[in-house]
Amino acid sequence: MKIKEIIVVEGKDDTVKIKLAVDADTIETRGSAVDERVVEQVRHAQATRGVIIFTDPDYPGHRIRNMISEQVPGCRHAFLPKEEAIEKLGRGVGVEHASIESIRKALCDAQYMENNAKEQMTMEDLVDAGLIGGDRAKARREKLGIKLKIGYANGKQLHKRLIMFQVTREQFIAALKEVMEEETR
Incomplete structure (x- = not known):
């Protein structure tokens, strides 16, 4: 499955998992301190190809989503239910822990705010x-x-x-x- 839009994720592990699930390009925020350089990349991506924000279902993920949404209007948003993003041993939650099927479904269901x-x-x-x-x-x-x-x-x-x-x-x-x-x- 090919995704035209560029997917905004939190880190390298998310990118690896996304690329296992779909053919897509990503922009990594590298944590919750989203700097202006990343925001500019997202703005450019939104203007040229469109953007899907796909962050972890936790507080830092929501914070990143909100920061980017406020500065780059018109992005689509993909959400994972928390129970589908929990690491097998229960120590972590994130896109990188979700199944390929869950990632594909979340991206197919992405919506505009x-x-x-x-x-x-x-x-x-x-x-x-x-x-x-x-x-x-x-x-x-x-x-x-x-x-x-x-x-x-x-x-x-x-x-x-x-x-x-x-x-x-x-x-x-x-x-x-x-x-x-x-x-x-």
Whole structure:
């Protein structure tokens, strides 16, 4: 499978794993201190071929994703569920630990974020849906992020992603219904 866009990853191990899964070029951020040189590379890549940001499903990965998204609009975003990115011994989490199949699926599901999207959901909607507060909120957000292909996020970030990915109320309700039905099984 060939990917036209350039994929932004965190390090060399991610690049190696991506190249095992797909035919693609990468830009490595080399950690969470993304310098201006890397941002300029990503800007150039976005202008010429397009960019898919594919960082680890952890705090540093989210931080890198947000930093690049703010400085380079119009990138696509690929997300891996955390459980698909955990090292066999459970000591690490990252793209480099994911299966080839999981990487291909995440790249096929990559989406655009729109920072100027009209608000569809409110924080109150998320509280009412049991996604903020309560003992099951985190687990519900994790499952909802997978179903909507927007990755795991805390309550505030979930709200932001719902808006940026322009998730409609109908899409949100349908995915939430699936999550709630899975809880009762």
